[in-house]
Amino acid sequence: MRRLCLLAALVFLSGCCGRHVDLPPTARVNGTVTLDGSPVAGAQVQFIPDASQGTTGAPAMGFTDDTGKFDLVTATVKGAIVGHHRVRVEARAAPKDEMDTLPALLTPAIYADETKTPLTAEVVAGKTNQIDLQLTSQGERR
Structure with missing residues (x-):
């Protein structure tokens, strides 16, 4: 009886361990973030x-490089869940010192607020989605 219980426990554990989270269908997403036409480096991009x-499902996230390009995960x-998303973009200045826990925003605050952002995107299955995000200093969608 003891061996049967041990075997049952091993079968159960082998099915639970080492697996990644099951996600709805995803598709690759990349793009470029600009602010008033200039690339935004070091920005966090989030598709919610x-x-x-x-x-x-789970949000997708990525960071822009020095040329404003990003890939989502x-x-x-790699990619974002297929469907409609609200898009957050947030870039912050480098901290001034150790006590600077929340450095100044370099992008308009409206883009960092997932409830107010004017940015939306649709991720389509079966292709790499090129989604360029054109921000303005006035916080409008372009």
């Missing part, structure tokens, strides 16, 4: 599934 449009998968 829009449940009001029927898209649910959801959990450990």
Whole structure:
């Protein structure tokens, strides 16, 4: 009986361990972030599934390089969940010192607020989605 319980426990554990989170379908997403036409370096880009449009799941995130280019990742998968998203973009100045816990925003605050951002995107299955995000100092969508 003891061996049967041990065997059952091993079978259960082998099915639970070492697996990654199951995600809805994803597609590759890359693009460029600009502010008033200039590339934004070091920005965090986040695609948040829009449940009001029927898209649910984990958000995708990426960071821009020196030329403003980004690639998104959801959990450990390259890309974002297929569907409609609200898009957050946030770039901050380098901290002035150790006590500077929240450095100044370099992008308009409206783009960093997931409830107010005017940026939206649709991720389409079966292709690499090139989604360029053109920010303005006035916080408008272009």
